[in-house]
Amino acid sequence: MHRIFRNCLVAGALALVGAPALAGTVVIVSASSPVKSLSKDDAAALYLGKTTSLPAGGNAKLFDLADSNPLREKFYQAATGKSASQVKSVWSRLVFSGRAVPPKELGSDDAVVKAVAADPSAVGYVDSSAVNGSVRAVLQLP
Amino acid sequence: MLSKKTLAATLVATIAAASSAHADDSFSWRFSGFGTVGYTATNTNDMLLVNPGQLKGAQEGGTGLVDSRVGGQLDLTFTSSLSATAQAIAMQDAKGRFRPTVEWAFLRYKLSSDTTLRLGRLGWPAYLVSDYRYVGYANPWVRAPLEVYNLAAMDNYEGADISWSHNAGAGYLTLQALGGHASSPLPDTTETTARLKVNQLAGAYVTYEIGNLRLRGGASTGKVTYRSDNLGLLVDSLQMVGFDQYASTINADGARTTFMSLGGNYDDGKLLLTGEYAKLRSASDALGTASGWYGTAGYHFGKWMPYVTWAGYAKRDNSSNYAFPPYPPLMPLAQGVDGLVEGNSQHTASAGVRWDVYKNVAIKLQADHVQPSSHGGTFTDVVPGYDGHAVDVYSAVVDFLF
Numbered sequence: 001m002h003r004i005f006r007n008c009l010v011a012g013a014l015a016l017v018g019a020p021a022l023a024g025t026v027v028i029v030s031a032s033s034p035v036k037s038l039s040k041d042d043a044a045a046l047y048l049g050k051t052t053s054l055p056a057g058g059n060a061k062l063f064d065l066a067d068s069n070p071l072r073e074k075f076y077q078a079a080t081g082k083s084a085s086q087v088k089s090v091w092s093r094l095v096f097s098g099r100a101v102p103p104k105e106l107g108s109d110d111a112v113v114k115a116v117a118a119d120p121s122a123v124g125y126v127d128s129s130a131v132n133g134s135v136r137a138v139l140q141l142p
Numbered sequence: 143m144l145s146k147k148t149l150a151a152t153l154v155a156t157i158a159a160a161s162s163a164h165a166d167d168s169f170s171w172r173f174s175g176f177g178t179v180g181y182t183a184t185n186t187n188d189m190l191l192v193n194p195g196q197l198k199g200a201q202e203g204g205t206g207l208v209d210s211r212v213g214g215q216l217d218l219t220f221t222s223s224l225s226a227t228a229q230a231i232a233m234q235d236a237k238g239r240f241r242p243t244v245e246w247a248f249l250r251y252k253l254s255s256d257t258t259l260r261l262g263r264l265g266w267p268a269y270l271v272s273d274y275r276y277v278g279y280a281n282p283w284v285r286a287p288l289e290v291y292n293l294a295a296m297d298n299y300e301g302a303d304i305s306w307s308h309n310a311g312a313g314y315l316t317l318q319a320l321g322g323h324a325s326s327p328l329p330d331t332t333e334t335t336a337r338l339k340v341n342q343l344a345g346a347y348v349t350y351e352i353g354n355l356r357l358r359g360g361a362s363t364g365k366v367t368y369r370s371d372n373l374g375l376l377v378d379s380l381q382m383v384g385f386d387q388y389a390s391t392i393n394a395d396g397a398r399t400t401f402m403s404l405g406g407n408y409d410d411g412k413l414l415l416t417g418e419y420a421k422l423r424s425a426s427d428a429l430g431t432a433s434g435w436y437g438t439a440g441y442h443f444g445k446w447m448p449y450v451t452w453a454g455y456a457k458r459d460n461s462s463n464y465a466f467p468p469y470p471p472l473m474p475l476a477q478g479v480d481g482l483v484e485g486n487s488q489h490t491a492s493a494g495v496r497w498d499v500y501k502n503v504a505i506k507l508q509a510d511h512v513q514p515s516s517h518g519g520t521f522t523d524v525v526p527g528y529d530g531h532a533v534d535v536y537s538a539v540v541d542f543l544f
Contacts, residue, residue, distance in 0.1 A: 050314050050351055051307075053255060059222070067501055081411040085445070085498040092280040092543055095174050097265065097273030098227035098246065101217055 025075050026128045027139035028113065032120045034058075038139045044080040046123060047103070048087065049094040054121070062103035063112050063124035071109070075125045078141040172217045178278040180209030180539035188528050189514075189521035191535055193285060194295040197238035197329040199522060200535070207234045209285055209539050211276055213245070223252035231276055236327040236336075245276075246298050253304075261302045267318065267347055268294055270358055270405035270418045278541030282414060282440055282449055282496060284508040285537075288520040289434040289455035289488055293422045294401045299324035299343055313352030320345045320362070328370075329522070336370030341396065354410040361402035366429060368394035373428055376478045383475065388464055392482060397426035414440035414447065427483045432457035445499070451492040455520060459485030488512060488519025494537075502543040510535040 027043050029035045034056045045051045046060055054060045065072045073084045080087065094100040106112050109130035116124040117134035124135075131137050183204030184191050190199030191208060198207050211233035218226045226249050232242040248262030265273050269291060274280040285291075301322015308315055324340040347360030373394070380389035405418030417437040424430060433456060440449030460483040466476040494508030512533045518524030521533070 045314075051309075059255060082409075083411070083442075083498075085501060085504075086409070086411060086442070088502065088543070089280050092176065092277055093271075093274045095217075096176060096213070096215060096229065096277045096280065098215070098217070098229065098248065098250070098260075099273070101172055101219065101225075 024128050025071060025078060025125055025141040026131060026137040027079075027123065027125045027141070028116050028131060028135040029123055029138050030117050030120050031134055031136050033122075033136065034120070035123075035138055036136075038123075040079055040139065040141070043123075043125075043139055043141075047076070048080055048082075048090050049100045049102075052100070054123070058121055061119055061122045063115050063122060064103035064105045065109070065112065065125070066105050066107055069108075071125075071127055075141065079125075170219045172219075173214065174217070175212070175214040175544040176277045176279060176542065177212035177544070178209055178276075178539050178541050179206070180278075180284065180537060181206050182208045182284075182535065182537045184536070185534045186531070187525075188531075189518050189524040189533070191533075192522050193233075194288070194292045195236050195326070195328055196234050197236055198234060207238075209278070209537065210234075213276060225250045233276065236329045238329075256308050257304065257306050259302065259304050263298050263300050264303055264320070264322070266296055266299050266324065266343075266362070267303075267320070267345075267360075268296075268362055268401055269403055269420065270407065270416070272297075277543075278506075278539055279502070279504055279543050282416065282438060282447070283451060283492070284494060284506050284539050287418075287434075287436040287438075287451060287453040287490070287492075289453040289490060290403075290418050290420045290436055292455070292520045293420050293432055293434050295328060296324055296326050296338060296340065298326075299340070301343065310350070311352070313350055316349040316351075318347045318349070318360070320347075324364075328368075336368065336373075339367040339369075340364040340399075341367070355406065355408045357406040359402075359404035361400060363398070363400040365396040366394055366399040366424065366426065367396055368426070368428060372478075373482075376475070376482070379475055380479075383472070385466075385475075388479065391425075391463070392427045392479065394424070394426035394428050397424050397429065399424040399426070399429060412442050414438070414442070414449070427460045427463070430457050430460065430483065432486075440496075445497060447496040447498075449494055449496065451490070451494075453488075453490045453492070455486075455488045457486040459483075461485075484517060485515070486517040486519060487515040504541045506537075506539050506541065508537045510537075 027038055035054055042055055052059050076082055076084055076087045091102045109126040112124040112126050113130050113135055116122040181204055182200040184200050187201045192199035193208055200208050211231055213231040215229040228247040229245045230242045231245045232240050234240055246263045246265050248260045248264050251259045253259055271286055275286045299322040303318055303320035305316055305318040321344050323343055326338050328336045328338050343364035345362030349358045377389045377393045400423045403420035407416035419435040421433040436451055436453035438449055438451040440447045461480050464479050466472045490510050490512045492508055492510040494506055497505045499505050516530035
């Protein structure tokens, strides 16, 4: 009895991990993108400006949420281990050395979903509740 | 050597080629700015604390002239492979004025997904933080450690560079090669302004980034001409009294000069470690052979980051190569030569704290305990008879992005 109960808990926990649509932040690409999955390191390298290339090849076009959006701090903390102001420092180094232009900022999760859906090279991140059929979740973050 | 005419012609050709190749891509632009409001004071009136290339500096009374600056940058994206960047900075210069200068203005063309060509006025990437040393917000310290950043006082050059980036193991490798020429004004000890010119500048740099670690190293070489009233007078006088050999080893007139550097930084979001070593070696004894290094450690406690830095600088003493007969009329000349070719050194222990007070604003407080040699280390306008006492420097800055 006790064991069955515990097994149920384990199965439930596994189901939670397996379903990307549950609470958390997800990195998304267009449903027509060749990218099937991204690792946390891939996402960190893209969003810290270390690379502009997607693992599947081609250049990524990144979308970001506005400074005021709390999900932004949550995403950077989870993907890169850095705070939003540390990430700002990193990007100011890239921008003011003329090496890169930071990701385009959009006002809401829905705007990010719409922009990513429209471009096969786009990458964005949103709250998992905003995901619909036009985009594919390629990385689940807490 | 890339003349201005060939440069302009190449730029036009590049734009034409690129815009016809990607006629359907959309144009976009972006303006970004940065600045620092700073105040610096020392505990002595025997010398001035300056950033490299500045005329006026900090003494006991304190001043905002050393670290205060404002910069703006315009990025234009024409196509997915062609873009242009221009950056201007206003900060106190070699004439003691705040006049904006074009720090860089270049075209960037992506030859392939790995390879980028840039043409125009480019930042000289000699140091670990060369590209963003004036962006206070991007750096841990109040100012880049002078023991290293005072070795070669040149920020930009006219020319071209090509860089290649690729995945290497678990990290990213970037190779960069550059060529061009440069000219920058420097303050002279007399009130007129001296000038540093570099011809046939060539350099190569390697950057490797893996996880939270970034390593960078490389070297540049060029023929350096340094002109100032003081140096000119000294060289003329040496030739007049028949010391032609001394005149030629001191004079910097197309003197082969090499600058190498090696540095790294590590930032895992909590712990910050960064350090750098650089060495200048010149055929001219007026420029000399000098090296500098620093190490910085910091730790992030939420929005606060206390840090400490230890730095050193040493210039080789070449005075034993210059012997004058003990003839009184030659004394001033011998002293002038000694002043240029004698060794110099400095050590600094610094402690400071950075506070990220707002999303694009940081406040820093820093105290430096500096031990220069009796030649004054990296300080300028050192009073005659200075005994080599230690100097304390106190700085407070507000760094911002806009």
